[in-house]
Structure formats: C-alpha cells, structure tokens
Amino acid sequence: MKFSHHLIVLSTIILGFWIDDSLNPLTLKIFLELNFGFLIFSYWVFAMPEKLHSSAALFYGLVIDLFFSNVIGFNMLFFIATSYIIHLYVFRFRIFSYFQLSVFFSGASIFYIACKYLLLSPYNYSYVVLIISFLINAALWIGVYFTMRAFRRSIFSNL
C-alpha cells in the first residue's frame, strides 16, 4: 500500500476522532460517549487486513495519541491489540451477520472507553455511560461500515 493510501486512511481516522472531540462534550450530558475514531480504525483493519499490519496500527495510534490523547501509548496499545484480534479472526468475522459485527466492534469500542476512563479519569467512570454508549455505538457501526465501505470502494478501487 502506498504512503498516500496510508495518509487517506489516517485522515479518516483523524476525522473520526475530531468528530468525537467535537460532539462528546454535548453527548456526555446524556451519558453517551461516541467513538467514531476507533470504529473507523476497526473498519479499515477489518476491510483491508492484508494491507494494514502491526506497524501501521502502531503509527496510526502514535499520531492519534499525539493529537488527541493526554498520554502517549494509549491509542497505540489499543490499536495494535485490536488490529491483532481482527487479524486473528478476520475470516470468521466475514461470515458474521451485521448484528454480530455491531456487537463485537461496539463491545471493543466500549472496552476502549472503559479503559480510557479507568486509566485517565477513574472518577468519571460510569456504567450508565458504558451501557448507553454500547447501544448507540452498535447502531453507529452499521452507518460507519456502509459509509466507509462506499468510501473505500471509490478511493481504493484498484486495491
């Protein structure tokens, strides 16, 4: 995969994290934390596992940490772990229904949020936030999946 393709993928992930940063101050009032950035990263690994290896996950995580996180290493750690799990079970995921995929990726994103709260802001840890976010992110996954798939097909048609 060319460097420009990596930049496009990274741009979409950055866009997702930017949307999260913009909307979360509003949605947290209703106990909802959106996680578009993580879902988009997951989609890319799920859609192109043979193109995005551990080094790409590490690099994306580092960039996101530098621009959006309060600590270096958090997104690197989760991106590389998620990437590994997806790589491990990618063909099994291919036969999953949309509902099963939604549950898995939403669950992964909630685990990410839970760890973020536990490590960086334990006083704000809330099960209500996790449950509501799980349901909403599961629904959002479907939208992310189809949107990103259409985008991938238009941009990476030759890959």
Added chain:
Amino acid sequence: MARSTPTYTPVRNYAIGFFLSACLLFTDISYGTFAQLRGFFHSSALYAQIISDGMFENIGNAFSSFQKNKFLLQENKELRDQILRIRTQDFIERKDNQEKIQIIDFYKTLIGKLKNDDIDIFKIASIDLRNYLCCSTHKIFLHNPNHVQAGENTPVFAGNSFIGQIKNTYMSFIEVILFSDITHVLPVRSDLFYCDARGLGKPMLISCHLDKNNDTFNNQIGDIVYTSGLGGIFLKDIEIGFISDINRISINEIEVVITLKTNPLEETFYGIMSKKTDEI
C-alpha cells in the same frame, strides 16, 4: 482444521508493538515523559486551528464586505437615479417657469405695442425651415389646442413686431404666412416713401420698388420702416424693420430692401388679437 485463521503479520511484531506501547503509556502516565512532545503537538494543532479560523474569518469578512459593497452599489445607483429624476424634474419646472415668464413678458410687450389686452398667445408648432432658408414659401404653424377662433389675414405679432398674417386654420393648428414669403404684400412707410413691400423669399427680407432716383436714397440705409396701416389689416406705425440695401433697377426705379426686425427662428410665442377685438 486450524483453530483460527492465519494472520498476515507474525505475532512477534504485535507483541513488540504491544509492549512498546505499554511502556510508553506507563512512562507517560507515571513520569510525564512525553509531556513536552504532547504539548508541542497540541500547540501546533492550536496554531493550525487559529490560522484556519483566521482564514475562515477573513473569507467571511471578505464575503460580507462584498455583500455590503453590493448593497452600497445598489443604494448608490438608486440615489443616482433619484438625483437624475429630481434634476430632470427641476429642469422641466425651470423651463416651464421660464416659458411662463416669456409669455408674460411677451404679453406685456403686445399690450404696450398694440394698446390692447385682448390678445391670444400661441406657441410655435413648426416652421418650414427648408423652404424658409432657400425658397419662396415662408410659413409657420402655431399650436391652437383650445381651438381659438382666429380670422383669416389677422396680423401675427412676435418679439417686438409683426411677422405675418394668418393664412388658414387646420384643426388645432394655425398657418401663418410670413412677411418674407414672396406672395405676401405689406403696406409700409418710412420718412420718405410709402410702398407695398413684397417678400423676397429670403429670411427676414422684404423689398419695395420705388419710382425714384437712386441718388435721393443714397443716405437712407438704416432708416426705420413702419407699417403704414393702409391695407386695413395692420395697425399703423408699428416698427417692422430698417432699410438694409438699395438697388438700382433702372434709371428711375430702385429696389429698397428692408430687413425685418423680428427673426421667426428666434421666437417661440406668437400673439394674435382676438377676432372680436380685431373686428372692432
């Protein structure tokens, strides 16, 4: 059958990445090792945001300024149109007032000259300029929107003198034959002679043929010529022009050329004594 699907990268790389990330996370959380680096990136992002905000603000300002300019241009155009309209209206009013003043002055002149205040004033409708400047027929048409009854041959006054007679009336126009028309004959007099002056077919010129010696008239150029009143149409002793030239025709006959006092090309208003007064 394999327990899981094969991966594209060996687990070793993931393990290295995992431990590296964990180490970075631990050192950063515990000791703030990368605080400076994060600060640098955050400040860079903030700078980028400020610059982009500034750019958007400038674009917005430019756009609103363009809108404002467009509005001002529109307003300017409307104001200019309004000024033009007011100026035109003012011009028309001034001209109208000037015309009224001219009419009043002319009326006063007529009353002074003709000793009569029962006078109708008409505005010129057209003058047959092509014929007037070259040929024998010299006529003008006056507007008569009120269909004032004007008798045939009634004298017509303009400026400070008579200029012709009514020849005919058509609907709301009055046809006037000028003194300079070759068919027109006007009884005139000066201090030395009485004669019937005929139009020369040239602007402002009439002439008399006199059975007199040229020598007698040598020094009479510039003498004033008046109406004699002998035709029973024109009032007596109204100044109509002056002797401008004397031509010898034969031994005992001379032509006295009279230049008329009033130039029809310079007059806009014409006065006619009403039919009733004229009859009296």
